[in-house]
Amino acid sequence: MRHLIIGAAAAATLATGAMAQEVTLGRFFGACEDAGTDTKTSTGEACIIQSIINAASAEIDGVTVTTLPTDWGNYYDQIKASYAGGTPPDVHVMHRHRVPEFAGLGALAEISGDLEAAGIDPADWSENALAAVSYNGGVYGVPMDFHANLWHVNMDLMEAAGLVENGAPVLPSSPAELLAHAQQVKEATGQNYLAADFAQFPIGVRLVLALMWQQDANIFTEDGTATIDNDAARNAVTAITQLFDAGLADPQLNYADSQQSFLNGEAAILVNGTWVVDFYTAEAAKEEVGLDNYYVADFPTLFDTGATWADSHMWAVPASLKSDADKYAAALKVLAFINDHNIDWARTGHMAVRKSVLDSDEYANLPHRSEYTGTAAIARDTPPSERYGAIQDVLNRELQAIWLTGKSVDDALADAEIEVQDLLDR
Template structure:
């Protein structure tokens, strides 16, 4: 399996160490995924990202190992803003040796443990695909291999079922950005690399045109946000939903619920519409700002926790995320999880953005300009040109 670069998603800073609660070393752990509403659930019984991660961490905290973990769960939307704020606000930097300060600056030595790879998948409603004649003899969905085929399939679905071909959150979170990046990569290009923006390349225009052709043909609705696109897929109003790996087990459970319109669910690799295989991916990874001399005890405690989380990688993979450990990927238990055999190739084709310092801001720019194209009808060349300027500003 191709190793996915552990960049960008600096998930957690285990920062503040204090010897609280008698002998227990307390480490503070910040994470997103939201708060788990249920307490005291075992790892095996936990469902969904918040509860699985909470159960894994709780198991370590409660074990008799001299370590107590204080968790700061927060919501995804404000996570990066808040972790920056608490990072800036909570550290007693005077407490550090000058060398230690340098060690945590931008190109700092960050000790990271990747927890997963999460990528964009095509979530498929097989019932609608069947009706449109888009199912292979072996029961797998027929997915397009070119932009032209994409439109042809979309027309087939529309004719046979009246449903939309594709839904995704084009209006809110940056799923649309990730979609465009994927299509750009499939043509062997990049939106930016080596400090140079190339957002208005011919490949980028082609990628955006491919998506816009779906809107123009009324095969997809750009106005759906995250919740609405998901609901529309579950309600059987769209044959394909482009979303991440993190929802596979949730959709599997929904498909089993008789009250939900989606009945026959398939999780497919992102199809290759151009020359190269690629799908957007990223990692959740755990990081500790390294300074072993600062507090060896806390550092060991943090490492112990990360080792434990690493041990529990299979449990985390139950969210739908790809495991990062070969032993888990090859295990029977992993293969027995629902739908995993349907998107095995994703691990191989997964690609990540080149590392840049101000990725948040760049992603915001791209998201805004893409929304301008599909929601306000801003001409593609103009929007990508504006995005190019703005991204270049952020790279400089």
């Protein structure tokens, strides 16, 4: 890790907290108007993160944190516009896959030398967490989690289909078995086997990526060569489209509708991330919700090698903030507070990044945690790229063209490879 010497003014402010500062904070995760400051009882991503932010504002001497309104769907467009206009938030959340883009442009502050003075111990971060916030030898943020795609399971539907053994769901181990299980569920219950957001956000992209990684393939190489128009991608897409073709999954569900279908008891499996475990647990406890017997499973291996899509959330500070030592010190205090509350954020279902939290009984005892302990070992991603966001958009458009408009798999993959190669060549 590269170490920098913190400026004298920043060090003094960190030590004394003498100057009152307003820290603006940009985030996604959804809205929560009544989160309060209790970080232990809030439920769901939006309210848990907002309770941590509210507590930071209430508890850090001389610092007020103001959450800026942002939307998940166009979050990065808003953040880029704020940087372009010279008014980025003092602290903002971002994904690991965006670090090369923002750090590569010099937009983010390199903070490695200032962490310990702010009360953050990077030695307590897991190796993968440190890697997630690192770029070209520098540290450009404070990690908050690892998140990944899971299989959320309605055990009542699976039980009715004869797909439960020893209290755990029986999950498929090949595309053929996936189709067979889906048919069993439909015949036994009349419900769909699998639901996911195939029509809006890039959940379908993440499904295809996972199934390509399971074949030891990827969508582009370290040297910037697009590798999409191939048998591995065809196998991955076909594993999904066979369910659509047989009427065992609905390709027209968006994110909200796919969640509602699962909560209504209309799908045996929902493919979604770690971020909803706490929310679904709370929903399943409600009498009026169709989902009653909820289970969380690692993404099954349908090909040769276990793999699932994964990413991480982190908190970054604009490089321009370093010119204001007092504001910069206040922003680092907010980062330290969020880092201190890693166990509270892990209540969402996300995987923690601090070793001390990962080793704690409190973490081990979180609901459903033992059901997806294998996820960390199979987490995968694409090679780093400054064009990740645009590449994901291309894949989402072309895959949706396959299952929503009838575009041929061959044409979609060929068109995607051409466009992705063009992005990589820029």
